[in-house]
Amino acid sequence: MLENQNVREEPNPMSLSETTRIEAFSDGVFAIAITLLILEIQVPTELPEGTRLWTALLQQGASYISYLAAFATIGIMWINHHRMFNIIRRADSWLLVFNLLLLLGITFIPFPTTLVADYLGTPDASTAMAVYAGNTVVIAIFYNLLWRYAAHNDHLLDPNIDMNAIRAINRGYLFGPLLYSVAFVFAFISVPVSLAIVIGLALFFALPPRNPLTARSLL
Amino acid sequence: MLENQNVREEPNPMSLSETTRIEAFSDGVFAIAITLLILEIQVPTELPEGTRLWTALLQQGASYISYLAAFATIGIMWINHHRMFNIIRRADSWLLVFNLLLLLGITFIPFPTTLVADYLGTPDASTAMAVYAGNTVVIAIFYNLLWRYAAHNDHLLDPNIDMNAIRAINRGYLFGPLLYSVAFVFAFISVPVSLAIVIGLALFFALPPRNPLTARSLL
């Protein structure tokens, strides 16, 4: 482990503080990305003659839907990041790099969110939705990279974790990229269905699973 | 508890770190939402011929009032979140979901704040104020959901808390949605009164209560 190369006396506290700061930095990025989403919802200005504010507010329904979808997406991804780092107890340089790749996908979310808000209901809605769903596929892949790297190097994991549980999680995580790919494909067939899949996946993954072995297994 | 399913050996430190990270993420969201509010206050540009800057600054009084109202609202909500998590010592997946719902309401605040700043003094002020007060009602309801879920599952609470205190808090929290609903109704009768109620509630709830049993009981 890189950070311990010159400091071998107290590996444990060093490692604990190691993931603590990764989590703190990641929490910051998740918190900012989820809070910046509100900047995407435009405040109506210069209402046309005879239009009341409440009409204008109702007309931008696409903004609220894409806001909710993005909030749910980032929220569930934070929950899963959180669960993953409950098991990961040590860090090395590659883990930092894979975590940064994951955060790259997270910080990108406000961009496709605004795309969907602006182009929902236009002929370009498919493109906007494809960028949104495509980004979630990429994030799901980065989640797998991060987890598989940590699980492969099991000295990075909490030693109390059962190997069967890890294998179950390995299998479970595979569904993430797959399911989000379905949303991506539907972007070109039906934008509302694609959007519904993205929101549905977030709600589904947020709730506690029935089978303990798959507890942390789905993205 | 979901996070402990595969790691039963040391439930306590796990649980502690559990709420620690929820609090860190929530603190981040509160801190960003309260700091983003300033972006709502417009810097006057292209002053009309003969207008001085100080005149232009004084004319946007609605911006400062809505800024103060929103700052007070988020500030008091952070204080109450803080108090609630002084009692909550463990977390499970549903608690994470209810906390995210609460944060959804918090991150939304900059939007109605700008609405009020832009439409105060216009015929659409009622609509803007209703959106603002309506959002606080929703937040107050989410606070109740979060607290009641934690209190109902009292294994999530600090074991040293007296059950009578919890029941008193249960009763007290009911006032939050009720009082903010009054502000919501007044949005359609008198916008200044509605705004005064929102600010007044924030100041009232921020200060230490006289009766210890209701110490944490009002939103």
Add this chain to the structure above:
Amino acid sequence: MLENQNVREEPNPMSLSETTRIEAFSDGVFAIAITLLILEIQVPTELPEGTRLWTALLQQGASYISYLAAFATIGIMWINHHRMFNIIRRADSWLLVFNLLLLLGITFIPFPTTLVADYLGTPDASTAMAVYAGNTVVIAIFYNLLWRYAAHNDHLLDPNIDMNAIRAINRGYLFGPLLYSVAFVFAFISVPVSLAIVIGLALFFALPPRNPLTARSLL
């Protein structure tokens, strides 16, 4: 102390976590406010015919100066907040309120910063500078309120602190509002002098003092 009313068994760890979360929230606010400042510097767009980018960049010198002044102001205020909470070990509801008032002043800084950047060199520069310096006076007063409240209720302080040191800090903190008031008055006489005072105060307060007794005493 409000937070301990129902949980008297372990006052110390409770109190420690109390200020820890205040510091975390405050750190978030300081970090966001200092990072948002960059949004104030405009990227030149639509360069006039024959103008090169480097000319346009040089012409917005006022933006860089006000950026540096605001960065230095927030930076030194974070350092002082940090020092103050090295001594404050417990919290109550009033401390939370005074801390929020202080943060109100901090989150406001990006607004006068943009004002100064936009109006430096115009006849309205005095107004812009007066708003900037006026806000720092208000912040310095809130620092005094926060510190005096904590010092007056010395059970909130680290018990190892010497009372003579506290009295010296009390005297020292008085200089903050006074010195920033000088910058405020100079806004109406000479904007560059006022700006130089604000930057100078930040640099002066950042560096370690020679006399240990006044170590934490100046804003």
Add this chain to the structure above:
Amino acid sequence: MLENQNVREEPNPMSLSETTRIEAFSDGVFAIAITLLILEIQVPTELPEGTRLWTALLQQGASYISYLAAFATIGIMWINHHRMFNIIRRADSWLLVFNLLLLLGITFIPFPTTLVADYLGTPDASTAMAVYAGNTVVIAIFYNLLWRYAAHNDHLLDPNIDMNAIRAINRGYLFGPLLYSVAFVFAFISVPVSLAIVIGLALFFALPPRNPLTARSLL
């Protein structure tokens, strides 16, 4: 050490909390700066007649490249800050000041990033790239100042660190300003090469080094 002047009884816990809060504040700044970058990528509005969204998205390739470059730059700088503070165990006022200078460079990054995004492919691309690379040179110099100050005052470092390792790090850090200066010079010769150097340096520095003695030695 300034913070300990009046509190000599328990130097160790005080010092630990000292760097903890510096790291928390710095993490916040890094997290916000890296997340704000997305605001630089414009959502295409008012597409010209006959232009589809995907064409418009592809046309702003410069935005994505500068986004990736800036994300990689801030990411690697966070990793290095992290590594440095694994060795630094105590803080004094000068360390706080040098750390603030470093953060000044970090928070500035979104500005040259937008410059590069807007001017890549125009005759002013060299100016934009020079500002970007110039800022990284400044950051690299501030990193050296911060590290050398901490290493010179070795009571600030973890006492378990070997002096030979520190000397190796001293030599290694010198390469940072040098290598980024090469990128700066290439801004005036070939913008793509300069951009490639910046991205390449970030990737190179992110990965674990082969020689443990230079583990933390390159910026």
